[in-house]
Amino acid sequence: MADNQVDNVANDANMSGKRVVRRFTCVNCPLGCDLTATVENGNVVNVEGNVCLRGETYAQTEATNPMRVVTGLVNVSGSEMPASCRTESAIPKALIPKCLQAMRSVELKLPVTIGQVVVPNVCGTGVDVIATRNIGR
Ligand code: SF4
Secondary structure (H helix, E strand, O other): OOOOEEEEEEEOOOOOOEEEEEEEEOOOOOOOOEEEEEEEOOEEEEEEOOOOHHHHHHHHHHHHOOEEOOEEEEEEEOOOOOEEEEEOOOEEHHHHHHHHHHHHOOEEEOOEOOOOEEEOOHHHOOOOEEEOOOEOO
16 A cells, blocks of 8 residues: 655656656545545645545645644653653644654653643644643542
């Protein structure tokens, strides 16, 4: 199964720009359609393999600005158990390393409560990192 990677980069002799063909597996439903997106000059000009419109939207986003929910662990002062955390919603995939770095720089105090904001506005995305389990409650 092709897994969200560049499969072919070629200069199209009939076009002025570079054409990139990318393949993805749609994760929006169990059918898992194999999608092929053609990108020219940074714009998705064609999507094939999708059964429904959600697949087309998914391929467009994956090809131009992929987003991910980020999960990680944050140290808790006075606890051997770190707090599991995640971003409240998806952030640009390119910011994952900086997001994880921000999580590593935090040390929470007991008690930790589910939904507690751990890192507000992580990496300037407008998205908070929140705790996903209670510790010491
Ligand atoms: S394109 Fe539509 S039918 Fe295919 S996996 Fe995505 S959501 Fe499901």
